[in-house]
Amino acid sequence: EDKVVQSPLSLVVHEGDTVTLNCSYEVTNFRSLLWYKQEKKAPTFLFMLTSSGIEKKSGRLSSILDKKELSSILNITATQTGDSAIYLCAPANSGGSNYKLTFGKGTLLTVNP
Amino acid sequence: DTEVTQTPKHLVMGMTNKKSLKCEQHMGHRAMYWYKQKAKKPPELMFVYSYEKLSINESVPSRFSPECPNSSLLNLHLHALQPEDSALYLCASSQSPGNTIYFGEGSWLTVV
Numbered sequence: 348e349d350k351v352v353q354s355p356l357s358l359v360v361h362e363g364d365t366v367t368l369n370c371s372y373e374v375t376n377f378r379s380l381l382w383y384k385q386e387k388k389a390p391t392f393l394f395m396l397t398s399s400g401i402e403k404k405s406g407r408l409s410s411i412l413d414k415k416e417l418s419s420i421l422n423i424t425a426t427q428t429g430d431s432a433i434y435l436c437a438p439a440n441s442g443g444s445n446y447k448l449t450f451g452k453g454t455l456l457t458v459n460p
Numbered sequence: 461d462t463e464v465t466q467t468p469k470h471l472v473m474g475m476t477n478k479k480s481l482k483c484e485q486h487m488g489h490r491a492m493y494w495y496k497q498k499a500k501k502p503p504e505l506m507f508v509y510s511y512e513k514l515s516i517n518e519s520v521p522s523r524f525s526p527e528c529p530n531s532s533l534l535n536l537h538l539h540a541l542q543p544e545d546s547a548l549y550l551c552a553s554s555q556s557p558g559n560t561i562y563f564g565e566g567s568w569l570t571v572v
Contacts, residue, residue: 378558389550389563390503435502439558445516446491446557450502 349374351451353436359457360426368421368454370436378441380412380419381448385433393421393434426458463487464564466551472570475541481567483534483551491557492534494526495550497566503550509534510557541571 350373379397383390394403396412412419437448464485473479495503508516509528525537551564
């Protein structure tokens with residue numbers, strides 16, 4: 348059975364802090380790992396990472412996958428209150444038409460002014 | 461803004477009702493998904509359609525019936541639901557299986 352563990356489950360920081368969110372996984376036929384941000388609505392896509400190990404960046408957010416450790420981190424620098432959300436990690440299998448994501452429980456990030 | 465459109469945004473239905481959730485995308489994506497999300501839980505996969513064919517059914521009860529009339533549309537027919545089926549139902553799509561999955565805004569379902 349596929350497993351996804353995110354840590355910490357919740358995190359409270361002050362504006363300007365830097366945070367690192369962790370995701371470890373055990374997925375049969377791993378293909379890629381996706382990060383999503385979810386506020387009070389649907390998840391919005393952040394990054395897709397593959398075993399190439401290439402870091403992805405978008406503004407203050409960056410993420411990288413360690414295929415040896417079967418893990419990924421999401422970094423957010425200079426946090427803002429608008430970063431408050433649940434961050435979901437979702438590894439994907441490579442099962443062709445059986446492709447699917449398995450979501451972790453998420454990290455609830457609260458950024459206080 | 462998401463390009464996956466779901467209707468209705470909110471639905472309240474009785475346990476004997478028959479209703480449908482609708483999802484539409486015009487990105488030319490050939491894979492479409494239904495996820496269910498309960499409060500404070502991650503999304504859980506229900507169904508996957510790949511090139512208009514059902515490819516994954518995650519042992520979903522038969523009171524949920526998916527339908528993919530064409531490559532742009534995905535429906536979820538609901539019948540004889542239980543109160544515990546109340547949740548956010550998320551539709552998503554990807555260019556093809558294996559590509560980034562994009563979510564719609566979701567349909568909040570309450571079963572009374």
